Amino acid sequence: MKSVRIAFLVLEDVASHQPVGVSEIARRLDLPKTTVQRSLNTLRHAGWVQPAEEARTAWVLTIRALVVGARATDARAGLRSIAVPVMEELRRATEETIHLFLRSGDRMVLIERLDGIKPVRVFTALGTGARLHRVSSGKAVLAHLPRAELDAYLLQPMTTGWTRAPIDPEDMRQELDMIRTRGFATNLAQNQPNVSAVGAAIFDAREEVIGALTISAPPERLTEPGSFDFGPMVSDAARRITMGLRLR
Amino acid sequence: MKSVRIAFLVLEDVASHQPVGVSEIARRLDLPKTTVQRSLNTLRHAGWVQPAEEARTAWVLTIRALVVGARATDARAGLRSIAVPVMEELRRATEETIHLFLRSGDRMVLIERLDGIKPVRVFTALGTGARLHRVSSGKAVLAHLPRAELDAYLLQPMTTGWTRAPIDPEDMRQELDMIRTRGFATNLAQNQPNVSAVGAAIFDAREEVIGALTISAPPERLTEPGSFDFGPMVSDAARRITMGLRLR
DNA sequence: CTCCGCTGTTCCACCATGCGGAACAATGTA
DNA sequence: TACATTGTTCCGCATGGTGGAACAGCGGAG
Numbered sequence: 261m262k263s264v265r266i267a268f269l270v271l272e273d274v275a276s277h278q279p280v281g282v283s284e285i286a287r288r289l290d291l292p293k294t295t296v297q298r299s300l301n302t303l304r305h306a307g308w309v310q311p312a313e314e315a316r317t318a319w320v321l322t323i324r325a326l327v328v329g330a331r332a333t334d335a336r337a338g339l340r341s342i343a344v345p346v347m348e349e350l351r352r353a354t355e356e357t358i359h360l361f362l363r364s365g366d367r368m369v370l371i372e373r374l375d376g377i378k379p380v381r382v383f384t385a386l387g388t389g390a391r392l393h394r395v396s397s398g399k400a401v402l403a404h405l406p407r408a409e410l411d412a413y414l415l416q417p418m419t420t421g422w423t424r425a426p427i428d429p430e431d432m433r434q435e436l437d438m439i440r441t442r443g444f445a446t447n448l449a450q451n452q453p454n455v456s457a458v459g460a461a462i463f464d465a466r467e468e469v470i471g472a473l474t475i476s477a478p479p480e481r482l483t484e485p486g487s488f489d490f491g492p493m494v495s496d497a498a499r500r501i502t503m504g505l506r507l508r
Numbered sequence: 509m510k511s512v513r514i515a516f517l518v519l520e521d522v523a524s525h526q527p528v529g530v531s532e533i534a535r536r537l538d539l540p541k542t543t544v545q546r547s548l549n550t551l552r553h554a555g556w557v558q559p560a561e562e563a564r565t566a567w568v569l570t571i572r573a574l575v576v577g578a579r580a581t582d583a584r585a586g587l588r589s590i591a592v593p594v595m596e597e598l599r600r601a602t603e604e605t606i607h608l609f610l611r612s613g614d615r616m617v618l619i620e621r622l623d624g625i626k627p628v629r630v631f632t633a634l635g636t637g638a639r640l641h642r643v644s645s646g647k648a649v650l651a652h653l654p655r656a657e658l659d660a661y662l663l664q665p666m667t668t669g670w671t672r673a674p675i676d677p678e679d680m681r682q683e684l685d686m687i688r689t690r691g692f693a694t695n696l697a698q699n700q701p702n703v704s705a706v707g708a709a710i711f712d713a714r715e716e717v718i719g720a721l722t723i724s725a726p727p728e729r730l731t732e733p734g735s736f737d738f739g740p741m742v743s744d745a746a747r748r749i750t751m752g753l754r755l756r
Numbered sequence: 757c758t759c760c761g762c763t764g765t766t767c768c769a770c771c772a773t774g775c776g777g778a779a780c781a782a783t784g785t786a
Numbered sequence: 787t788a789c790a791t792t793g794t795t796c797c798g799c800a801t802g803g804t805g806g807a808a809c810a811g812c813g814g815a816g
Contacts (some may be wrong), residue, residue, distance in 0.1 A: 261550040261774070263803060264515045268554040275579040281763060292805045297765075302509040306516040312583070313712065317764065320583035321576075323612035326619065328569075329577020330635020331523040335560070335568035344631060364571035371574065377625055383592060386634050387578020387622075464561065509803070511774060530793060540776050545794075565783095565793065 263299075266291065270299040274309055275325070279318035329387070333362070333371045336470070340372060342504035343462075347374050347473070350497045354475055354490060356482075359457075361397040362471040365391065366413060368398045376477070386428040391446035393432065394421045396447035396459035397472035400498075402432075404461045404469040410436075422452035445472075449479045457483035458490045460498035465506050473498045511547070514539065514735040518547040522557055523573070527566035575743055577635065581610070581619045584718070588620060590752035591710075595622050595721070598745045602738060604730075607705075609645040610719040612637065614661060616646045624725070632724075640681060642669045644695035644707035646721035648746075650680075652717040654711050658684075669699035691743035693720075697727045704730035706738045708746035713754050721746040 266289075273285050286296040300319055303309045308325055312318040333340055339362075347358045351374045360372040367389040375383075392398030392413065402410060418427040437447045444460045459474035475482075475490045484491065514537075521533050534544040535665045548567055551557045554572055566714040581588055587610075595606045599622045608620040615637040624743040638644030640661065650658060687693045692708045707722035723730075730738065 261511050261515070261546065262772090263509050263774085264512050264547070264550045265554060267509070267512045267515070268556065272576055275576045275667065278579070278583055283762080293764080294766095294805055295803090298509065298803075299512070301511045306513060308516065313714070323580055323610055323617050323619075326577040326635050327612070327617055327637055328520055328523045328581040329573040329575070329580075330633060331526070332569040332571055332574040332577075333633075335526055362571055364575065369571050369575055371571075374623060385578065385588065388573050389575055466561065502730040510801090511803090531791080541793080542776055543774090546774075673791095 266295060267299045267303060270296055271308060271321075271325075274300075274303075274319050275321055276377060278320040279312040336362070336464075336505075339505065343372065343410050343473070343501050344374075346497050346500050346504075347372070350475070351376065353493060356475050356477040356490075359384065359397070359474045359476060360471065361395075361459075361474065363392070363398075363401050365470065366392055366416075368392060368395055368401065368472065371420075371471075378448060378477075378481075390421075390451065391418075393418045393427060394447075394451045395474075396445045396457040397474045399436065399439055399445035399447070400459040400461040400472040400474075401469050403436040403445065404463070409458075422449075422453055442491065444491040446491070448482070454478055458482070458494050460495040462498050463502045463505070473501065512623065512675075514543060515547045515551060518544055519551055519569075519573075520557060522548075522551075522567050523569055526568040528559040529566050557618055577648045584610070584753075587719075587749075587753065590622065591721070591749050592622075594745050594748050594752075595620070598721075598723070598741060599624065601741060604723050604725040604738075605634070607645070607722045607724060608719065609643075609707075609722065611640070611646075611649050611717065614640055614664075616640060616643055616649065616720065619719075626725075626729075632707075638669075638699065639666075641666045641675060642695075642699045643722075644693045644705040645722045647684065647693035647695070648707040648709040648720040649717050651684040652711070670697075670701055690739065692739040694739070696730070702726055706730070706742050708743040710746050711753070721749065 265342070269289055270285055273288060273450065274280055277288075282293055282297050282300065284301060286293045289296070300309060308322055309319045309443050310322050312320045349386050351358045356378045357376040358374045359370055361368040362371050363369075368424045369389045370384055373386065380462055388400065392402050402413065405413070414429040414432060418429070418432065419425060420427060447457045447459070449456050455476055457474045457476040459472045461469050462471045462473060464470045473494055475494050517537055517596040518533060520534060522528055525532070525536075530541055530545050530548065534541045537544070548557060557567045558568055558570050560568045591608050595608060599606045603625045605624040606622045607618055609616040610619050611617075617637045618632055618634055621632065621634065636645065640650050650661065653661070662677040662680060666677070666680065667673060667674060694704050695703075695705045695707070697704050703724055704727045705722045707715050707720045710719045710721060712718045721742055723742050
């Protein structure tokens with residue numbers, strides 16, 4: 261179904277470049293303008309894209325995309341209903357921001373957030389994604405990936421997020437070993453300068469890693485000694501979520 | 509483009525009934541099984557649906573749907589970046605949960621949430637929708653809709669959400685008049701038994717209503733006198749967001 | 757003012773490709 | 787065992803998507 265494949269390519273291109281016009285999309289996807297325009301019209305009739313306000317010549321996503329997309333997390337057998345109470349408890353205990361991530365390919369995607377009580381916080385929007393090796397949640401996941409998958413991932417070049425320093429795969433393996441033994445991963449302002457975090461992996465009923473839970477805070481509230489307080493707390497909370505999923 | 513239209517129908521059906529099988533979808537959409545299955549396969553290759561864990565015979569949405577859907581709110585010229593700081597301030601002042609809604613047709617859709625500090629809270633997932641007349645945000649929007657649109661809306665039968673009591677369109681008009689004059693709408697546990705809320709409308713640069721901001725709390729913390737404290741606060745916050753949008 | 761490069765849009769003939777009935781297989785229920 | 791479900795494969799027909807070409811509208815440069 262060529263036309264469907266094209267329609268979704270167009271939709272995703274609109275999503276990541278909106279507001280955007282016909283020619284621009286056609287150029288980027290290397291498709292005839294005609295084809296792209298036909299797709300856009302169909303997408304409009306389906307209610308997924310709409311002309312940007314005023315400019316009838318640029319396109320943006322509609323809210324319908326959000327409504328449908330938001331249901332994506334319902335799939336995981338009520339993960340949210342199991343996770344949220346645990347997250348609430350964890351937030352009360354730490355007073356910091358708690359994030360719930362799911363893995364999607366080689367990215368971690370934020371699917372739920374309970375923000376901290378203390379004033380200084382970092383704001384991450386739902387649906388935001390980051391490469392696995394850049395974030396504590398991702399490292400927690402990497403540490404529990406099947407050997408073959410991990411090897412494949414480490415073949416890709418990796419850099420730290422902030423200072424674009426390259427990461428040595430062997431160093432990463434060592435870090436992952438440590439994460440596996442102590443039960444949680446850390447990220448001390450390595451991805452974004454003002455955010456530190458500790459994270460622990462969550463497993464589904466088949467005992468495969470599916471995501472991670474994290475505690476985020478400004479670096480001054482999450483130093484290495486501090487992370488040893490929070491570390492066991494996330495690790496314990498994540499394990500309780502895993503338990504909950506297993507009982508389903 | 510028939511095949512594309514069908515593919516999106518199938519996708520939306522999966523979204524609202526997952527996990528779901530071929531025959532069930534075919535029955536509901538009144539399409540041949542073959543057609544539905546072809547669509548599902550294409551959707552899988554596009555990365556939008558996947559077989560449910562274990563049961564290879566049922567389908568669910570993938571996280572990709574969330575990632576794309578989450579971008580839908582970026583369209584509104586940085587609404588989020590303008591709204592969030594105002595919402596933070598409002599939450600600090602009230603210590604209650606702050607919701608940001610956008611209108612989509614005759615529904616209000618939750619696009620951002622900052623949860624309250626106090627323990628008892630009601631949890632609404634992002635992307636959740638509700639009929640306009642059922643929620644305070646929706647009533648705030650209705651109160652500022654162009655006459656023709658309002659008339660059209662009031663022609664539909666309306667009931668309260670909880671006790672399915674019918675609502676008289678004339679009563680609603682009166683309530684909307686009051687909302688318009690005092691600047692905010694209230695919902696005192698009428699939709700869900702444990703949630704009260706006050707809401708105020710947000711306008712775009714063309715001065716058309718696009719959404720609303722609300723403060724939610726359990727009824728005991730948001731009684732009629734209390735709502736007169738919070739009322740002006742939401743109303744003021746919403747106006748500041750509107751101002752921000754106008755400057756863009 | 758005119759030209760040029762860029763937009764988005766319309767038209768149309770060809771033929772790839774999606775359509776869907778029928779027939780099959782793999783379940784689990786009476 | 788019989789039956790009513792489910793999901794899956796196959797294939798011939800004609801529908802409808804494809805994409806080149808040609809047109810129109812806009813804005814900036816010379």
